[in-house]
Amino acid sequence: MNKVAVIGSGNVGATTVQRLAELNIADIVMVDIVEGLPQGKALDILQAAPLMGYDVDVKGTNDYADIAGSDVVVITAGIARKPGMSRDDLLATNIKITQQICASIEQYAPDAIIMTVTNPLDIITYAALRCTQFDRNKVFGMSGLLDSSRFASFIAKELNCSVKDVCAMVLGGHGDSMVPLPEYSTVSGVPLSKLMDEATIERIVNRTINAGAEIVAYMKSGSAFYAPSAAIATMVESILNDTKRIVPASAFLNGEYGQHDICLGVPVKLGKNGVEEIIELELTKQEMEALQRSADAVREGISKIRS
Ligand SMILES: NC(=O)C1=CN([C@@H]2O[C@H](COP(=O)(O)OP(=O)(O)OC[C@H]3O[C@@H](n4cnc5c(N)ncnc54)[C@H](O)[C@@H]3O)[C@@H](O)[C@H]2O)C=CC1
Numbered sequence: 431m432n433k434v435a436v437i438g439s440g441n442v443g444a445t446t447v448q449r450l451a452e453l454n455i456a457d458i459v460m461v462d463i464v465e466g467l468p469q470g471k472a473l474d475i476l477q478a479a480p481l482m483g484y485d486v487d488v489k490g491t492n493d494y495a496d497i498a499g500s501d502v503v504v505i506t507a508g509i510a511r512k513p514g515m516s517r518d519d520l521l522a523t524n525i526k527i528t529q530q531i532c533a534s535i536e537q538y539a540p541d542a543i544i545m546t547v548t549n550p551l552d553i554i555t556y557a558a559l560r561c562t563q564f565d566r567n568k569v570f571g572m573s574g575l576l577d578s579s580r581f582a583s584f585i586a587k588e589l590n591c592s593v594k595d596v597c598a599m600v601l602g603g604h605g606d607s608m609v610p611l612p613e614y615s616t617v618s619g620v621p622l623s624k625l626m627d628e629a630t631i632e633r634i635v636n637r638t639i640n641a642g643a644e645i646v647a648y649m650k651s652g653s654a655f656y657a658p659s660a661a662i663a664t665m666v667e668s669i670l671n672d673t674k675r676i677v678p679a680s681a682f683l684n685g686e687y688g689q690h691d692i693c694l695g696v697p698v699k700l701g702k703n704g705v706e707e708i709i710e711l712e713l714t715k716q717e718m719e720a721l722q723r724s725a726d727a728v729r730e731g732i733s734k735i736r737s
Pocket residue numbers: 437438439440441442443461462463464467506507508509510511520524527530531546547548549550551572573576604652653654655658
């Protein structure tokens with residue numbers, strides 16, 4: 431049986447465990463620093479198994495030794511933002527949490543693939559890669575698939591069509607400078623530009639960029655977790671089943687898209703070896719400039735963790 435460890439048993443972590451259990455693809459260990467929290471949530475999820483028809487094991491623990499043998503470790507531990515905060519405001523707290531967790535992963539699950547979720551996503555992913563010194567295919571972040579799913583849901587709503595026919599793409603950092611790509615977003619193969627006027631596309635693009643903040647503003651404390659956990663589960667499934675789905679994720683770039691020494695959202699092929707390929711899309715001059723601005727914003731954050 432495959433094994434997945436989910437670090438952090440808060441909103442994103444626990445919902446991820448629920449979704450993974452319902453996919454029935456791996457035994458799951460959920461970890462948190464709060465005593466009793468992962469144990470209680472794990473029991474609750476297990477007790478739904480007879481009703482939902484899954485038969486994987488779900489264990490809650492405060493002991494990192496229990497992550498030993500994990501194929502994938504998902505890091506969701508850390509603070510979430512409140513209204514008025516940017517994701518970058520979480521860096522000082524979440525970087526320390528991430529560094530501690532990475533040391534435990536190195537110790538107990540040195541062969542695991544790491545998927546970061548904690549914000550600010552691209553900087554945390556870079557830190558996880560540097561801390562563990564794992565190969566770059568084995569450390570990447572969940573971001574673009576969530577942003578693309580949001581973009582797709584807004585397109586479907588606007589066109590009053592099935593979301594099943596929508597394919598959307600968002601590149602760049604998981605922040606205000608993310609780069610939704612209308613040119614690579616289609617409905618049953620028809621480019622968005624043939625289905626909507628420019629003003630409508632711009633409105634949907636801006637809503638996508640602000641989608642996380644829109645939810646934070648509604649919720650007052652805490653941020654999104656249903657769509658984020660759906661994106662995480664989709665990516666974990668592609669790895670464990672070696673499906674080789676092509677999805678945007680924050681990956682370490684070594685010359686791709688003209689970028690070096692940075693983690694940034696780009697389309698990747700996800701299989702049993704993690705990021706098996708980085709796909710380089712042909713971008714217009716404007717799109718390349720937007721990606722460069724996004725990379726500059728991520729680099730500013732990375733420079734803070736270096737100093
Ligand atoms: N990449 C993305 O697209 C998304 C990222 N996020 C980020 O995910 C993170 C978690 O969000 P939520 O689950 O909503 O927060 P939450 O507050 O509900 O849960 C966080 C959990 O982490 C635990 N934790 C803190 N330090 C820990 C440590 N050292 N070891 C183990 N557990 C520890 C806390 O006890 C808490 O249970 C936030 O940083 C948030 O910004 C959230 C949604 C989407």
